[in-house]
Each structure stands twice: as structure tokens, then as C-alpha cells.
Amino acid sequence: MIGHTLSGRYELLARVGGGGMALVYKARDLLLNRFVAVKVLRHQFTHDDEFVKRFRREAQAAASLSHPNIVSIYDVGQVEDTYYIVMEYIDGANLNEIIRDRAPLQPDEAVRVASQICDALEHAHHNQIIHRDIKPHNILIGNNGRVKVTDFGIARAVTSSTITQTGSVVGSVHYFSPEHAKGVATGEKSDIYSLGIVLYQMLTGRLPFLGESPISVALKHLQEPFEAPRSVNPYIPQSVENIIVKAMRKNPLERYQSATEMLRDLETCLQPTRMNEPAARFLSDEDEESEKTRVIPAIRPDMRQTLEVPVQAAATAGDTDVRWNSEGLTERKRSWVLPTVLGVLAAVLIAVLIWAINALGDIVKSPDVKVPEVVNRSEQEARDMLEEAGLIVDSVVLEEPSKEIPEGFVTKQTKQGATVAKGAIIQLTISTGEDLPTMPDFTGKKFEEAKQSLIDMGVDADNVLPSEIFDESEPGTVIRSNPKPDQEFEPSETTVTLTVSKGREAFEMPILIDLSESEAKATIEKYNLKLPEDKITRTPSYTPKGKVFKQFPAETNEKVTEGTEISIWISTGYPEDAKEEPLNVIVYPAEDGKESTISIKYSDARGDNLELPATKISRMTQIPVTLVLAPGKDGHIMIYRDGQFLQEQWFPYADIPTGGTTVNTESEQPDSNEPENEPAADEDADAAAGGQLENAQ
Incomplete structure (x- = not known):
């Protein structure tokens, strides 16, 4: 059927498995564009009403369950004589393949798989569904390690009067429970027995019961003990062996009473305090010691008619005193005579005592x-x-x-x-007074969730008050409560205060620009910020070498919290195409001999309107200024004397001479003390603007 598209939607891509009743294909859901698994009933059974009913029952049973460890059912359908079920596709392998390739598994892996199977059974049993065919072939394990239980083809609701066919038992004989093999009604404990066998097989690499025929295997489930797991694999912890032994007790009353009970045991069995616990013992063990020899029952002809063997119940479930002869099952030993005689004597004695008490009561009657x-x-x-x-x-x-x-x-x-x-x-x-509830522990829960829980307990909504503080916890989650957890309180009268985290306290990002690398690191450490090595970038810049010229976060008022990762960029010097031009700016006072204040502003590749410190002069003075020019960025100097603009001059990138340049603010020396209005040179080039260059000239 590969290449066919069912119902115009499910394109069959490849066969991935199959059993006696159906074949399983990997398919693509063309509508939702996802991979699915499609189980198709074999054509030889499409006209067999019993198989069609069983096939449909699988879909109904599994579809009624929703659990992460149970394969989900998406759709069911029929195209002419083709019946199919669309299921969740699991990319992985079934447990039988894993056991075949890697058994015995490590105890922790086997317990993890068994726990997830047990979790799935707990959900199914809670919804009144008994699987009845738990075996490694029906356990899928995805590549992510998730265990999925599948194939509810013979599952039935526990409310059914029986889960056996007339004269036969359905299921896989190597994983039968004793009551299943007898052909009597099975329940939750039958699934637990099968899970015990699966756990046994994972840890030992072998089945507990083997035989030449299905009938012989079924009889071993009924009568024979299995080899202790630790005698096969001595590395199995005693606590894990105890779980297997309890799950596989022939008497259902001695097994785990529910999947929930077994799951609790699996969750703790690998704890150090349990690894070497004593071997499990049961009351019936003593009886078995005293009755070592039992006669194996003969097999009736009608019992050989099916591979799925019927083994009629010799007594009620849990009966350990079964007797067989060559004709099959006989009556119990007639042990009723002595109890009957003793019962009659006891009844007579009681009657005499009652008569005596009544007689004495009439004689000695208290008021x-x-x-x-x-x-x-x-x-x-x-x-x-x-x-x-x-x-x-x-x-x-x-x-x-x-x-x-x-x-x-x-x-x-x-x-x-x-x-x-x-x-x-x-x-x-x-x-003892009013039975007051205790305050739940809401630590880590969202405030609204905790508030609703308190309202459900009877606390008035107006009496649930938040108190926000800065904390390491996730914002909006409860840190503590008043009353404290486990403290009794009266819901209708108590005001509950929940302290809620506002997250870490935010503060303004410190400015790191123009700091050296060591200064920047010290500042970051001071504010409990983080600076990973891969967040430090060293690159050319028009900022002086070794200085920070860029940071992230960068905004002056940007808020950060402790632990925030910071990125910085550090200058390694000027870029290669930068030109460094030293200048000597000659300036004069307004009046020779009297003090004037000279201010020089400049623009170059490092920035615009940068300013040198003001200089006071009383005679002609040379002020050195170095411009750093870049392609597309010329130099510009503006000179001020006593606050008045005096002169400006441009220095194009292409016209910079090879040597130093002198900028004279006077065309000639002044004849008088009147101020001159000739150009002056701009200032030194130490501020930061574009990239970086160590020495352009």
C-alpha cells in the first residue's frame, strides 16, 4: 500500500511495523503537513466482524486516554474494505528491539522505562481501561527518551463481564498473568504482572518462562517459580528485584494493589537507603516450602485448539491449594467435616451462655x-x-x-x-476546636495562582495582599507568605500577605566610554555586572589607543540589573588611512604685555567642536595642536580671544603637508596694542571621535 493516500489525506510512505492483526505505516498528513503512523487492518480480517470490532475497540480505548506516555490517536477511518487508525508517529524504536540489541539494561535505565510504563497504566486504569497486552513490542521509545505505550487492540473496560473469549484467552503467552492464562476475568493486577515480566526481561535479557508450546508456557505461569533476577544478573539492586518479585506474584492479592503503588516503589527503589534492603517475603512462601511437589495438569483436547491458550480456573483467583489428576481438575479434599462439628459445638455453647446470662439477669438486676x-x-x-x-x-x-x-x-x-x-x-x-486549614507553600508560584487558591480555601479576595520587593526570584512569583506555610489560619478572618518578587533591582547603566580597559572592568565589577571575554572587542578607532570607544548597553539612562552581560569595544589605535597633522598655532594678546585668554576649538576625525583648555597669554605664544584627519573628514580650527571669535582655518585631508604647519593669527605684528583679527590654529587632538590610529605622522 506504500504510495497510496487514504481519504485523500494520509500518504503512506513506508512500512514501519506490524502484527498478526494489522500493519503499521509511516505516513504524511497532507492537511497538517506532519508525519503520522497509520495502522491498517490486514485485508484477510476485513470481513471478520470480531477482528473489525477489536480494531475499532483499540481506537476507542486509546482515544479515550490523554497522557504523555500513551500514543495519541488522531483519526480513524474506512476506505472501502480498508480500516485504518491514524496515530502519533514516534521516531525511535520499540522496547523489544532495544532489549534484543542491548540487554541487560542498566538498572537506572530499566527503572526509568518501567516508571513511564507504570505512569501510563495508572492513567489507563484510572479511566477504567485495562491494556491486557503489555509487552516490549507494544512499548515505543522515542529518540528523546520518551516512553509511549501503544496497541490497545485487546483492551477492554473493566466494567465488562469478562475480557476473555469463550474457551480462549487473548494476548501474548509469554507475558500472561496466571489469571489470564486460566481464562478468568483479568483486571489492573494483570497489567502489573505483565509489566513485572517486561522489567525482568530488560534487566536479565531473558524471559522468565519458556516452553515448547504456548500451553506449556501458560502452565508455567500458573505453577512454576521463575529464576530470581539477581541469580541471572547479580548487578540488579535488591530493591529492584523486590519490585519484580512483588509484581509477578501468582496470587493477585500479593501483587501491587495498583499501578500507583508500583510507581511509588519504582520512584524510590534506586535511593541509596533502599539499594540493599532485605529480600521480599510473602506469607504464601512458607506454604510453597511445605508443598514442593505438585502434579502438572493434563491438557484437555479442546485446550490445544488455539495458540492463545485457555486454562480453566481451578479455584478463585489467589487459590494456592489446587489439585490435579489425569482427567484434569478434581474437587478439593473434603476437609469440611471437622469445621462443621466444631461449629455445631460452638453454637450450642453460645446458646447455653445466653440462657445463663438471661437467667442471672433476672436474679441480679441492677437499677x-x-x-x-x-x-x-x-x-x-x-x-x-x-x-x-x-x-x-x-x-x-x-x-x-x-x-x-x-x-x-x-x-x-x-x-x-x-x-x-x-x-x-x-x-x-x-x-479540639475548629479544624483550621494550614497555609499552603506558595513559594515559586505566580501571585494570581496563589491568590485563587486562597480564595478557593475561603479567604476573601480583598484580604489577599501583595507585597513587592526586589529579589533574585522570577518577577511576579511568591517568595514567602504571612501566615507562614503549614501554619493554621482562619480563612474567613485572616488577611494573607504574599511577598512577591519584582526581580532584581534595576539601575542606570554606568558610562564606560573613554575609560581604559582596566578602569572599565573595575566599574563593571563594582556594579556586579558581567563582562565575558568574548564580549570584549579590540579594533582600530579614532579614540586613543587602549580606551573604550563603544559599549552595550549604551544609553546613558538605560536600566540594567545585576548580572547583566556587558559588551565593550577598545581602541587599538588609529586606522591605517588616518593622517595625523601637528600644528603650531601662534597667538597674540589683545595688547602686548596685558593678559588675554585664548580658546581653541577644533573638528577632525575624532569629533566636532572639540575644545582645548583655555590658555592665558600676555605675549606672542605658540600653542601646539594635532589634528587627526580621515578620508571624508577634513580638519577645522577656530580661535577665540577673550571670548571673541578671532580666526578659523580648514585643513583638507588631501592637502595636508608632510611637515608641521604654523598657523599665525596675525598677518604682521601689531603696531599698537589693538587686537588683531587674523586666523589662529585649532587645538590639540586628544578627544575621541572616529576610529583609532596610533601615529599617523
């Missing part, structure tokens, strides 16, 4: 008294009243919580208001 009502009275007052009436207070006083009756007062009494013989015993029940 009757009316039992006083002591409910709602203190314990001491109640005792006094009863003793005064000639009654005896039972030495065992019961206790119970009560909302209506205060602590220490009587809530109940026996024989209240009745007339009894003097000296009768009266039992009292005393109030």
Missing part, C-alpha cells in the same frame, strides 16, 4: 438510670454529672474538631438520653 445529656458541657463537668448518676466514663476519650463547640467541651456521648443499668460505661468525644 436503671437515665443517662444525663452532657453535650456542650466541659469535660470535667460531664464527668461529674455522669459519675453522680452512677455511670462510668470510658477511660478512652475520643477527640474531634468542631466549629460550633469550643475546645475541651463534649461534642458527643454514647447512650445519650437512654435508660441504662447503673454502672454502664459512657464514652465521651471532646472538641
Whole structure:
């Protein structure tokens, strides 16, 4: 059928498995564009009503379950004589293949797989579904390690009157439970027995019961003990062997009572305190020691008619005293005679005692008294009243919580208001006060979730108050509560304060620009920020070598919290195409001999309108200025004297001379002390603007 498309939607790509009843294909869901598994009923069974019903029952049983360890059912359909089920596709292998390739598995892996199977069975049993065919072939393990139980083809609801066909048993004989092999009704404990065999096989690499025929294997399930797992694989912890032994008890009453109980045992069996616990012992073990020899039953001809063997029940489930002869099952030993005789004698004796008591009662009859009502009275007052009436207070006083009756007062009494013989015993029940609930532990839960839980407990919504603080916890989650966890409180009267995390406290990002690498690291450490080595970038820049010229986060007012990762960029010098031009700016005072203040502003590749420190002069002075020019960025100097603009000059990138340049603010020396208005040179080039260059000239 590979290449066919079912219902115009499911394109069959490859066959991935199959059994006696159906074939399984990997397919593509053309509507949702995803891979699915499609189980198709074999054509030889499409006209067999029983197989069609069983096939449909699988879809119904599995579709009623929703659990991460159970294969999901997406769709069912029929195209002419082709019946199919569309299921979740599991990319992985089945447990049988894993056992075949790698058994025995390590105990922790086997327990992990068994726990997930047990979790799936717990969900199925909770929904009244018994699988009845738990075996490694029906356990899928995805590449992500997730275990999925599949193939509910012979599952039935536990409310059915029987889960066996007339005269036969359905299922896989090597994983039968004894009651399954007998052909009697099976339940949750039958799945637990099968899971015990699967766990046995994972840890030993072999099956507990083998035989020449299905019938011989079924009889071994009924009668023979299996080889202890630790004798096959001594590396199995005793605690794990105990789980296998308990799950595989022939008497269902000695097995785990539910999948939940077995799951709890699996979850703790590898803890160091349990690894070497004593071997499990059962009451029936002593009986088996005293009855070593049992006769194997003969097989009736009608029992050989099917591979799925019927083994009729010799007694009720859990009967360990079964006797067989060459004709099959015989009656029990007639052991009823002695108990019958003893029972008759006991009945006669009781009758005589009753007659004697009645006769003595007529002779020695104590006076009757009316039992006083002591409910709602203190314990001491109640005792006094009863003793005064000639009654005896039972030495065992019961206790119970009560909302209506205060602590220490009587809530109940026996024989209240009745007339009894003097000296009768009266039992009292005393109030322990209101049975108050305890505060749950909401740590780590969202505030709204915790608030709703408190409202459900009876706390008024207005009495649930948040108190926000900065904390390492996730914002919006509860850190603590008042009242504290496990503390009793009255829901209708208590105001509950939940302390909620606002997350880490935010602060303004420190400015790192123009700091050296060591200074930047010290600042980052001071604020408890993080600077991974891969967040430090060293590259040319027009910032002086070794200085930070870029950071992230970069905004001046940007908020950060402790632990935030920071990125910085550090200059390794000027770029190769930068030109460094040293200048000598000659300036004069406004009046020779009198002090003037000279200010120089400049623009170059490092930035615009950069300013040198003001210089005071009283005679002609040369002020050195170095410009750093870049392609597309010329130099520019503006000179001010006593706050008045004096001169400006441009230095194109292409026209920079090879040597230094002198910029004179006077075309000639002044004749008088009047200020001159000739150009002056711009300032030194130490501020940061573009890239970096060590020495352009």
C-alpha cells in the first residue's frame, strides 16, 4: 500500500511495523503537513466482524486516554474494505528491539522505562481501561527518551463481564498473568504482572518462562517459580528485584494493589537507603516450602485448539491449594467435616451462655438510670454529672474538631438520653476546636495562582495582599507568605500577605566610554555586572589607543540589573588611512604685555567642536595642536580671544603637508596694542571621535 493516500489525506510512505492483526505505516498528513503512523487492518480480517470490532475497540480505548506516555490517536477511518487508525508517529524504536540489541539494561535505565510504563497504566486504569497486552513490542521509545505505550487492540473496560473469549484467552503467552492464562476475568493486577515480566526481561535479557508450546508456557505461569533476577544478573539492586518479585506474584492479592503503588516503589527503589534492603517475603512462601511437589495438569483436547491458550480456573483467583489428576481438575479434599462439628459445638455453647446470662439477669438486676445529656458541657463537668448518676466514663476519650463547640467541651456521648443499668460505661468525644486549614507553600508560584487558591480555601479576595520587593526570584512569583506555610489560619478572618518578587533591582547603566580597559572592568565589577571575554572587542578607532570607544548597553539612562552581560569595544589605535597633522598655532594678546585668554576649538576625525583648555597669554605664544584627519573628514580650527571669535582655518585631508604647519593669527605684528583679527590654529587632538590610529605622522 506504500504510495497510496487514504481519504485523500494520509500518504503512506513506508512500512514501519506490524502484527498478526494489522500493519503499521509511516505516513504524511497532507492537511497538517506532519508525519503520522497509520495502522491498517490486514485485508484477510476485513470481513471478520470480531477482528473489525477489536480494531475499532483499540481506537476507542486509546482515544479515550490523554497522557504523555500513551500514543495519541488522531483519526480513524474506512476506505472501502480498508480500516485504518491514524496515530502519533514516534521516531525511535520499540522496547523489544532495544532489549534484543542491548540487554541487560542498566538498572537506572530499566527503572526509568518501567516508571513511564507504570505512569501510563495508572492513567489507563484510572479511566477504567485495562491494556491486557503489555509487552516490549507494544512499548515505543522515542529518540528523546520518551516512553509511549501503544496497541490497545485487546483492551477492554473493566466494567465488562469478562475480557476473555469463550474457551480462549487473548494476548501474548509469554507475558500472561496466571489469571489470564486460566481464562478468568483479568483486571489492573494483570497489567502489573505483565509489566513485572517486561522489567525482568530488560534487566536479565531473558524471559522468565519458556516452553515448547504456548500451553506449556501458560502452565508455567500458573505453577512454576521463575529464576530470581539477581541469580541471572547479580548487578540488579535488591530493591529492584523486590519490585519484580512483588509484581509477578501468582496470587493477585500479593501483587501491587495498583499501578500507583508500583510507581511509588519504582520512584524510590534506586535511593541509596533502599539499594540493599532485605529480600521480599510473602506469607504464601512458607506454604510453597511445605508443598514442593505438585502434579502438572493434563491438557484437555479442546485446550490445544488455539495458540492463545485457555486454562480453566481451578479455584478463585489467589487459590494456592489446587489439585490435579489425569482427567484434569478434581474437587478439593473434603476437609469440611471437622469445621462443621466444631461449629455445631460452638453454637450450642453460645446458646447455653445466653440462657445463663438471661437467667442471672433476672436474679441480679441492677437499677436503671437515665443517662444525663452532657453535650456542650466541659469535660470535667460531664464527668461529674455522669459519675453522680452512677455511670462510668470510658477511660478512652475520643477527640474531634468542631466549629460550633469550643475546645475541651463534649461534642458527643454514647447512650445519650437512654435508660441504662447503673454502672454502664459512657464514652465521651471532646472538641479540639475548629479544624483550621494550614497555609499552603506558595513559594515559586505566580501571585494570581496563589491568590485563587486562597480564595478557593475561603479567604476573601480583598484580604489577599501583595507585597513587592526586589529579589533574585522570577518577577511576579511568591517568595514567602504571612501566615507562614503549614501554619493554621482562619480563612474567613485572616488577611494573607504574599511577598512577591519584582526581580532584581534595576539601575542606570554606568558610562564606560573613554575609560581604559582596566578602569572599565573595575566599574563593571563594582556594579556586579558581567563582562565575558568574548564580549570584549579590540579594533582600530579614532579614540586613543587602549580606551573604550563603544559599549552595550549604551544609553546613558538605560536600566540594567545585576548580572547583566556587558559588551565593550577598545581602541587599538588609529586606522591605517588616518593622517595625523601637528600644528603650531601662534597667538597674540589683545595688547602686548596685558593678559588675554585664548580658546581653541577644533573638528577632525575624532569629533566636532572639540575644545582645548583655555590658555592665558600676555605675549606672542605658540600653542601646539594635532589634528587627526580621515578620508571624508577634513580638519577645522577656530580661535577665540577673550571670548571673541578671532580666526578659523580648514585643513583638507588631501592637502595636508608632510611637515608641521604654523598657523599665525596675525598677518604682521601689531603696531599698537589693538587686537588683531587674523586666523589662529585649532587645538590639540586628544578627544575621541572616529576610529583609532596610533601615529599617523
